[in-house]
Amino acid sequence: MKTLFFDCFAGASGNMILGALIALGVDREKLVEQLKLLEIANFDIEFSTVDRSGISAIHAEVRVADESAHRHLKTIEKIINDSHLPDKIKERAKAIFANLAKAEAKVHGIEIDQVHFHEVGAMDAIIDVVGACIGFEMLGIEKFACSKIHVGSGFVDMAHGKFPVPPPAVAELLQNIPIYSTEIEGELITPTGAAIISTVCEQSGRIPEMRAEKAAYGAGTREYQNFPNVLRLILGFQSPNFKFQIEEKSEIWSLESGIDKENLVLIETNIDDLSPQILGFVMERAFELGALDCWFTPIQMKKNRPATTVSILCEAEKKEVFSELLYVETSTIGVRISEVERDCLERSVETIKTKFGEIQVKIAKYKDKIINVKPEFDELKTIAQRQNLSVRSVETEILKEIESKIINCKFK
Numbered sequence: 001m002k003t004l005f006f007d008c009f010a011g012a013s014g015n016m017i018l019g020a021l022i023a024l025g026v027d028r029e030k031l032v033e034q035l036k037l038l039e040i041a042n043f044d045i046e047f048s049t050v051d052r053s054g055i056s057a058i059h060a061e062v063r064v065a066d067e068s069a070h071r072h073l074k075t076i077e078k079i080i081n082d083s084h085l086p087d088k089i090k091e092r093a094k095a096i097f098a099n100l101a102k103a104e105a106k107v108h109g110i111e112i113d114q115v116h117f118h119e120v121g122a123m124d125a126i127i128d129v130v131g132a133c134i135g136f137e138m139l140g141i142e143k144f145a146c147s148k149i150h151v152g153s154g155f156v157d158m159a160h161g162k163f164p165v166p167p168p169a170v171a172e173l174l175q176n177i178p179i180y181s182t183e184i185e186g187e188l189i190t191p192t193g194a195a196i197i198s199t200v201c202e203q204s205g206r207i208p209e210m211r212a213e214k215a216a217y218g219a220g221t222r223e224y225q226n227f228p229n230v231l232r233l234i235l236g237f238q239s240p241n242f243k244f245q246i247e248e249k250s251e252i253w254s255l256e257s258g259i260d261k262e263n264l265v266l267i268e269t270n271i272d273d274l275s276p277q278i279l280g281f282v283m284e285r286a287f288e289l290g291a292l293d294c295w296f297t298p299i300q301m302k303k304n305r306p307a308t309t310v311s312i313l314c315e316a317e318k319k320e321v322f323s324e325l326l327y328v329e330t331s332t333i334g335v336r337i338s339e340v341e342r343d344c345l346e347r348s349v350e351t352i353k354t355k356f357g358e359i360q361v362k363i364a365k366y367k368d369k370i371i372n373v374k375p376e377f378d379e380l381k382t383i384a385q386r387q388n389l390s391v392r393s394v395e396t397e398i399l400k401e402i403e404s405k406i407i408n409c410k411f412k
Helices: 014-024 028-038 073-081 087-108 123-139 168-173 191-200 276-288 316-329 377-387 391-403
Strands: 002-007 044-052 055-063 143-147 155-158 161-164 203-205 211-219 230-237 244-247 252-255 259-271 293-301 305-315 336-354 357-366 369-375
Touching (some): 014 230, 028 044, 073 123, 123 191, 143 191, 259 316, 276 293, 276 305, 369 391, 377 391
Antiparallel strands (some): 244 252, 259 305
């Protein structure tokens, strides 16, 4: 799984993310070409290589016509919707602004539709957010994670006055993400940076286990003495022992062997007085918050009451997040928490060419042998509907085609 890690030892901003993506290998000309689909008049981006305390980084400077417009969320969404960008980029960009609007609304005690963005509603911020989303797609990122975030210290001048660092909306956005402050003064994590990272990242804290492929740096505008004001992006693949190669000529696939062992936390509670609709929402929310798995088990409790055991499997650092979810959204007054060890086969999602076109395929391997190859069901369904075939027949044809390319492979 292609993973992007935000290493925020100097915080992050929209232009730092944009610069780091270019340094990571995003084609700047293609990026600008895609941004022009927004139909924003008279804008330009200058990418320059700069030195920040001995680290070479790319600085992105977005130039737009002078403006003082304060835009509402619906206005920004219209700008994005009216573009000719791919739907996935539009949806991610709108989710980032919606996340920011939600934070602003909570801070000011107003409805989301009443929020009007100041600095973050400016065209340069819109370009930063949409540009980042375009870059993620160009790199084919499948999973996002971030480090603890250095927020800076002191005070910052904003449209509503002078506020402590991090400003209220940023503090709201960074809930459930570990943050810290040092003697470095200034606003290191901006609203745009916080909105992007908090929206896309599924986990935070330590760098996840992965095979690192490349690291690159995006420069902040300010310069400090003996402190590199840069954002580091690390591009890699999970799992760390996993390598996947396709030899087109010999049609042989090979992977390194190994099993991943993970120390996880299992959180459970028994509930006998809650609507199934609420339980459904709890499961949906658990996956949104990054649960590795969530399931319900029917049980019989005292007084012969039928009930449900809610089980959530998660990483240890997210224990409090899911305990809070159960306390807030369900009627439980206590949860059981236990540490568990999980063994996982090495696995990856790869794009494979078939007679139906390219399709995403899950690959699992054990002791030098591929033992499971599973096409993504949603793609099978799309192909079946397009070709007017049954899903089962499409899956059978694709598995036959893939099997012909694989040696020492057993299908389930």
